[in-house]
Amino acid sequence: MPMDRRTTFKLGGEARFLLEPTSEVELETALDWVRSRDLPLFVMGRGSNLVVSDAGWPGAIVCLGAxxxxxxxxxxxxxxxxxxxxxxxxxxxxxxxxxxxxxxxxxxxxxxxxxxxxxxxxxxxxxxxxxxxxxxxxxxxxxxxxxxxxxxxxxxxxxxxxxxxxxxxxxxxxxxxxxxxxAGVRETQKARVDKQPLDLPNAGSLFKRPPGGFASKMVEEAGLKGFRVGNAAISGKHAGFAVNLGGATATDVWELSREVVRRVQESHGVTLEREVVFLGEFPKD
Ligand SMILES: Cc1cc2nc3c(=O)[nH]c(=O)nc-3n(C[C@H](O)[C@H](O)[C@H](O)COP(=O)(O)OP(=O)(O)OC[C@H]3O[C@@H](n4cnc5c(N)ncnc54)[C@H](O)[C@@H]3O)c2cc1C
CATH class of the missing domain: 3.30.465.10 (Uridine Diphospho-n-acetylenolpyruvylglucosamine Reductase; domain 3)
Known part of the structure; x- marks a missing residue:
């Protein structure tokens, strides 16, 4: 199953098996099956915080979604x-x-x-x-x-x-x-539309908030708004988000995040930690 269709970033390789149980009994059966075949297992929801390696996932993904x-x-x-x-x-x-x-x-x-x-x-x-x-x-x-x-x-x-x-x-x-x-919900939704790059595929905040600061502020201060690797970029609207400009690969996002970590380390002496979950094989940091 191509995971670009299952993740909000709209990129990444294929999962060998994707299982979608509809009940607790089916979930137990799915787990039994995964165990019986000795497959690596990953669990996902709507894929809104997830990047699957371009090489894909060699095991099973159990999706608890709709x-x-x-x-x-x-x-x-x-x-x-x-x-x-x-x-x-x-x-x-x-x-x-x-x-x-x-x-x-x-x-x-x-x-x-x-x-x-x-x-x-x-x-x-x-x-x-x-x-x-x-x-x-x-x-x-x-x-x-x-x-x-x-x-x-x-x-x-x-x-x-x-x-x-x-x-x-x-x-x-x-x-x-x-x-x-x-009214509070409308306000929150408006703040999201005003501040976040919701017009481009993304997976929310790329990094966690580091102690004593905001990742987006540090990324912006390091001059990285709009910084691009392949077809992935730090959003020009909100420096806390990476966006898929169209046709980005999981490797683009990985390399982008790696370079941002390096540069923020240089400019601020802070090591940012990824919030987005990267599944499968990626180069070492
Ligand atoms: C535009 C945008 C805005 C966002 N804003 C926010 C925000 O304001 N605050 C925030 O916290 N996040 C935000 N996110 C990130 C994301 O939506 C959240 O982290 C969300 O909780 C992820 O849920 P998911 O079902 O999509 O998880 P997935 O992306 O499918 O999985 C993420 C992680 O959760 C694990 N997981 C998922 N379901 C289960 C389960 N049933 N049992 C065990 N593990 C599970 C997966 O194994 C994986 O490690 C945003 C994302 C986007 C795209």
Missing amino acids: SFAGAEWTGSGATARAGTRLTEFVTQSVGRGLAGLEKLAGIPGTVGGAVFINAGAYGQEFGDRVERVKSLSRDGTWRERTREECRFGYRSSAFRDNGEIVVSATVELEPGDVEALR
Whole structure:
């Protein structure tokens, strides 16, 4: 399966197998199958933070996206399946007069991806609202983790280390005024359209925020707005984003990020860390 069709950056090689379970039982079956063939396994959602190597992925990708979506609401929160679109989930919460996730509107990933990376924006983080997460380990053991056990940090969670598949998340929210929340969502969406290069394929922020500063500011100060490698470039609109100008390769993005890290190290003495996940083979840094 060509992964340029499955990622927001619209680039990258092929996955040997792409499995899209629609239920927990199918997910278990898919994992059994991957294990029985001894294939390397990767899990993805909507591919909005992902670059797959041009050489592709020699194993299986389990995709928990649209086929694994849906949320059940209570009076004060919900349990959402991993494939639920985050923006759709936020819209539902706001429509029910529930506050706490509205600033995450416009993040184009899934609930599973939001748990994995502890997605955040404008002062809100997904992990702050999590009560518990249901996950499946690669050996097929089901787990239910509390917020503390998820160890949410800045763009990180326990799932980065333990390799478990996030299957669903239960969140608790606060009562809020529907119209005020809707106005907040419109404001956030406008800020995104005004500041981010949404007209070109990208995968969000290329780098994490380094301690004591902003990656985008450092990249801009290093004179790298518009800097190009092949058909990938640092956006001229927002220096925190890399964009695909058309026909970019995964290697272009990798080399671009590597050169930006080198130059910001030179100009600011800070080593930027990639936020975008690079899957498969890439040259050594
Ligand atoms: C225009 C744009 C704006 C963005 N703005 C923001 C922002 O404001 N804040 C922010 O935090 N991010 C932002 N992002 C990045 C991205 O949308 C988020 O990181 C999102 O949470 C990724 O979710 P996904 O489903 O697309 O994950 P994918 O890209 O498919 O995967 C990303 C990582 O999550 C892991 N993963 C995904 N699903 C699961 C699962 N079910 N179980 C275990 N691991 C899983 C994958 O293994 C991979 O390591 C933006 C991206 C774009 C393109």
